[in-house]
Amino acid sequence: DIQMTQSPSFLSASVGDRVTINCKASQNINKYLDWYQQKLGEAPKLLIYNTNSLHTGIPSRFSGSGSGTDFTLTISSLQPEDVATYFCLQHNSGTWTFGGGTKLELK
Amino acid sequence: EVQLQQYGAELGKPGTSVKLSCKVSGYNIRSTYMHWVNQRPGKGLEWIGRIDPANGNTIYAEKFKSKATLTADTSSNTAYMQLSQLKSDDTAIYFCAMGRALAYWGQGTLVTVSS
Numbered sequence: 001d002i003q004m005t006q007s008p009s010f011l012s013a014s015v016g017d018r019v020t021i022n023c024k025a026s027q028n029i030n031k032y033l034d035w036y037q038q039k040l041g042e043a044p045k046l047l048i049y050n051t052n053s054l055h056t057g058i059p060s061r062f063s064g065s066g067s068g069t070d071f072t073l074t075i076s077s078l079q080p081e082d083v084a085t086y087f088c089l090q091h092n093s094g095t096w097t098f099g100g101g102t103k104l105e106l107k
Numbered sequence: 108e109v110q111l112q113q114y115g116a117e118l119g120k121p122g123t124s125v126k127l128s129c130k131v132s133g134y135n136i137r138s139t140y141m142h143w144v145n146q147r148p149g150k151g152l153e154w155i156g157r158i159d160p161a162n163g164n165t166i167y168a169e170k171f172k173s174k175a176t177l178t179a180d181t182s183s184n185t186a187y188m189q190l191s192q193l194k195s196d197d198t199a200i201y202f203c204a205m206g207r208a209l210a211y212w213g214q215g216t217l218v219t220v221s222s
Contacts, residue, residue: 001169036152036209038152043202043213043214044144044152044204044209044212045212046208046209050208055208087151089154089208089209091207091208095154096154098144098151098152098153098154100151101152
């Protein structure tokens with residue numbers, strides 16, 4: 001199975017900051033990388049699919065980039081409601097694999 | 108509106124099996140993949156496997172191949188996952204989700220394994 005390494009595991013930032021979260025795949029996954037947000041006690045929510053496509057209803061401050069093995073989720077201006085844990089998910093190989101998650105808190 | 112309905116909680120004894128359900132409304136499951144994901148207490152997300160309800164084809168993550176069995180009933184638009192030989196380590200929330208990108212999620216079923 002493809003392994004996904006997500007960094008950092010924990011992130012503290014201030015309102016208005018630009019925040020970046022990274023995922024690295026153990027092999028080429030082309031563009032098949034999604035990003036999810038999970039708030040405490042809730043099911044995950046799809047933010048970005050296929051590297052850089054914004055899911056319906058997601059604010060434009062969220063964006064994704066990358067290709068091959070290295071991918072990034074960017075929040076352009078952090079808002080209080082963005083406090084959550086973020087996960088990447090690859091689906092290139094016929095199986096799906098999550099990254100370990102990044103817990104984002106307000107400074 | 109697409110909704111995935113899961114029961115809130117299940118209790119299973121060690122060594123037994125439990126079968127979880129995920130009833131979909133607002134979308135025909137024949138047209139999509141149905142996935143199952145777990146989350147152990149305080150931990151991250153693990154992809155268990157997916158089923159194509161149109162033909163019953165399944166794919167599992169390696170570690171769940173002998174633990175989970177995925178099925179689907181297109182007549183009731185419901186996906187199922189059976190977990191066998193339950194151990195305390197199987198205590199987790201189990202989510203169903205839909206799509207190639209997992210765009211729609213159920214609210215999860217908490218499975219507690221305890222004697």
